[in-house]
Amino acid sequence: MIESIAAVFSAGTYALQVFTGQPLSTDYGMTVAIANTVRERAKPADTFIDSIGIATHLRYIDTSYGRFEDVVEPRLRELGIRHIRDGGNDPKMYAKMRRLGAQGIRSTLVMDPRDNITPQNVVDQVKQALPYVAGVEGPNEWDVNAERMSYKGKSFPEGLRNYQADMFRALKSDRATANIPVLAPSMAQPENGKKVGSLAAYSELGNMHSYSGGRVPGQDFDWRWLPLTKQFSGDRPIIVTETGYHNAIHDRVTTHKAVTEQVSAKYIPRTYLEFFNRGIKRTFIYELMDQRPAPDQENNFGIIRADGTPKPAFYAVRNLIRILNDQSGSSAPGSLSYYFSGNVKDLRHTLLQKRNGDFYLVMWLNTESTDAIKTQRVTVNLLTPTKAAATFLPNRSSSATATFSAPRRVTMDVPDAPIILKVVPK
Structure with a gap:
């Protein structure tokens, strides 16, 4: 089943999709995706703050x-x-x-x-x-x-x-x-x-x-x-x-x-x-x-x-x-397995983790900005088993813009300002 969520913000329209509940295919496309999977060690969110x-x-x-x-x-x-x-x-x-x-x-x-x-x-x-x-x-x-x-x-x-x-x-x-x-x-x-x-x-x-x-x-x-x-x-x-x-x-x-x-x-x-x-x-x-x-x-x-x-x-x-924000002095030994797909030109990211184990994948476009918003459609494919996820747009609010249950991938329009994907692992 595909659940599609569209959220409208002051800076523009961001389309987000979450895919849940389906077995993973083992066809050629999935084989290539697995080969490109990144297992990335997070940095402590507290260290960034x-x-x-x-x-x-x-x-x-x-x-x-x-x-x-x-x-x-x-x-x-x-x-x-x-x-x-x-x-x-x-x-x-x-x-x-x-x-x-x-x-x-x-x-x-x-x-x-x-x-x-x-x-x-x-x-x-x-x-x-x-x-x-x-x-x-x-x-x-x-x-x-x-x-x-x-x-x-x-x-x-x-x-x-x-x-x-x-x-x-x-x-x-x-x-x-x-x-x-x-x-x-x-x-x-x-x-x-x-x-x-x-x-x-x-x-x-x-x-x-x-x-x-x-x-x-x-x-x-x-x-x-x-x-x-x-x-x-x-x-x-x-x-x-x-x-x-x-x-x-x-x-x-x-x-x-x-x-x-x-x-x-x-x-x-x-x-x-x-x-x-x-x-x-x-x-x-x-x-x-x-x-x-x-x-x-x-x-x-x-x-x-x-x-x-x-x-x-x-x-x-x-x-x-x-x-x-996280408690001072926290550490983040964990890693997240995932990969990007879609339009990844100029895509930058930072992977952080809080003491409670939640990951925060911060993404943005490394491009010249104007008052008008720029976006590119990007999918984050999650290989780490995930309990829940949420997206945030700090330039708009500190509240989640969308939440998802047990997603395997999340598609979003990444802007030229940070967008954050929170991932709660199982």
Whole structure:
């Protein structure tokens, strides 16, 4: 018997089919399908959720971030995110970090001599946010204005290298901060990393600012960003401390292509997934809020508008987290046997598993997006015995869009935003 379900959503019509109750044929077609079966080991859903971060500017109280109590704090809690990236030399900022930390939101701190943070006072700075510090990061993008940056009379790159080394030694010499991971400094242009040379001796994590310039997530990642970043990060695991998209569609002087709010809502969840698939330990989207109600690029990177109202990307990330969230520290040793059929061109996926054993197969099209939805008909053929399944569209809702009993295959129109197939094994 074939059960066909069609569901209509705001972004378009998605046709889903579930096949149940029929013995599997052993004809040629099934033989080929079995030969192409993938037995894939899942990654823990909790590990993916812990890889999601966002940049903030808690000390910029003359911007939208000044609305900490009525916008920033409650929206971060609603978002469900566990990690923020921020920095500065401001006791009030650290007090906000401690307040967020008590609610499960930890901070990665940027340390920079431009904020009068020196190796002599860096430990005291970090202690103000303890015990909620996930990492300490070296200076931010010194290569942008290299001739104006200086440490102990040395400019970029020697001054940056010396600062990182002195900061690292200071943090590791104090018991309170010795076990906090230290990130390498960031480069605006990864080509400049080779001027600094390897900082692996003075960092435990690499650092990357891999913006895609308004193009698909992961643009130029494999041939440019990753190999060039390794020139100064060595073989350290990498954290992307900045990446993102701005919505200043009327800014004509920017070299960073703008995208609409609807396109950001597709690209940002895909960014988290694409980078996770590539082994990035954590990805911080830049940034939480538009800083001011201005039409230029720099004031339009947020997933929340300057007036405090969420953009579509906020809800897309929130729903993705709600669907995939799991208990901290969980593991996923299981594997799922399945294969794709249909139009699989540009199809990407991530397979996750929660502690209760349920699998979550996240799929999307790796394609340039517009406000219009793009879809391709794809079938997920399940060889692992399955008790139940459900589909989710995070850009629409955190609730299931369809549920199925004991399916052997599920056919759906995969869009250019994530669609999730939950599989409950027998």
